[in-house]
Amino acid sequence: MTEKQTTPAARSSAPVVRFAPSPTGYLHIGGARTALFNWLYAKARGGTFLLRIEDTDRERNNEAAVAAILDGLRWLELDWSGEPVSQFARAARHREAAEQLLASGNAYRCYLTPAELDAMRAAAEAEKRTLSIRSPWRDKNPDEAPADLPYTIRLKAPREGETVVEDHVQGRVVIPNKDLDDLILLRSDGNPTYNLAVVVDDHDMGITHVVRGVDHLTNAARQTQIYQGLGWSVPEFAHVPLIHGPDGAKLSKRHGALGVEAYRAMGYLPVALRNYLVRLGWSHGDDEIMSTEQLVSWFDLDGIGRSPARFDFAKLEALNAHYIRQTDDHELFERAVAILPEIEGGFDIARRLASGAGPQFRAAIPSLKERSKTLVDLIQGAAYVFAARPLALDEKAAKLLDAPAKDMIGKLVTALEKAPEWSAPALEAIVREFSEANGLKLGKVAQPLRAALTGSTVSPPVFDVMAVLGESESLARLRDHAA
């Protein structure tokens, strides 16, 4: 918070938000964006960003998933306050809330069995009727209850009227209460269900703003009823639209429903992914490339749109290319090395690096980063650095190195051997002089050189390549292809 004088309202406006993933898998792209929005909102308002793991479903709990999610957040550089809260660990408190609801008459014990519920659903389906669970136990006298049968505790939700969700993104959403049934608060095994746990935890954690996917919009209405039953005030809501695949359908693995670690392995930078993700649904005028500082100062819930967005790799790549050019060489080197174990051929490169190719790779980065969309491109572009003599030529390079070209390279070697110093400008001067003397355009000379030096027709500027390779390696490669 700034030091400026604040009104009571402003002072109390420092929000407390949370990201609450369920540990069923990795941190997918939609979850990453939700976490980003929460994080930005907290940063923008001098608030607090908390984490809570929604692990009340013991059958699905998975420690590896929790670790993957935390790793994903860390990689994205979204830092949270304190330790992640385990929802499961708070089960006793949730039960207490259920009892409170029972005591105040806002909940009741329901002895409907799963089989009976299935039958009710099947009947509704057969009659093409809207299903609405109307438990017969809702209005029964407690002493009619069977003594030792398992029961669930259900919310005694209002049947008349409507429940209103005032949402920062969706606006005022009104849902008729007749369409909201008496949800289960406590399972027959005594464990709390999601909706109860969320309400109790959000309340206890002092959450002021709940920012999550629209798939929770109807839950917001149900949770509102629980808040009301408990006599607690409802937090502010912001339900953000979902991210769709390129075809408009649900995000599939082929598309982008990958864990963030997959984006890491594809060579994307966290800054780039953040910038891309924030623009999916949120905007600040025409701004596209925004620094984290700018995002923090501009971000607001009101800038989030209501329509779902499609994931577009091309735009992510464009942003990534931009950020790669902006990132300093050392950081690029570190990040590239870090993903080596995750990419094809990375193991061999790691070995070459360990056996002394590091300085050359570092030297190659400035020219490589100008033409790389991802770190993977950067690494692949450095293939010429890691290649061993005699170089394997690709098809186009082989075609380029015909007899006259080899002959020319022979002459070039002679000229280059006389270089006063082995630097890009000095080498360029020699080659330019050579081409002029022979009445050739520079490209006619540079391309065969490139082919012999890199085995490819595409590379950073040849003089940079020679400088990176050094005198002896460069000349050796050239001699390999000289007539």
Added chain:
RNA sequence: GGUCCCUUCGUCUAUCGGUUAGGACGCGAGAUUUUCAAUCUUGAAAGACGGGUUCGACUCCCGUAGGGACCGCCA
């Protein structure tokens, strides 16, 4: 089926009743050039449809169509 939400260039979006409907990615053309990039110039490209309201609608209202979310003793 019920409830709720959504609909501007191919994609992400700007516009908060009056604009030649803007930007970005992608795509086309050109410039530059040692290849590939980068960069610069430039072109094509949009208000789903139908009704209202209004002097005036992309913007407000209604309907239609299309899309999505939810409807578990999952979260």
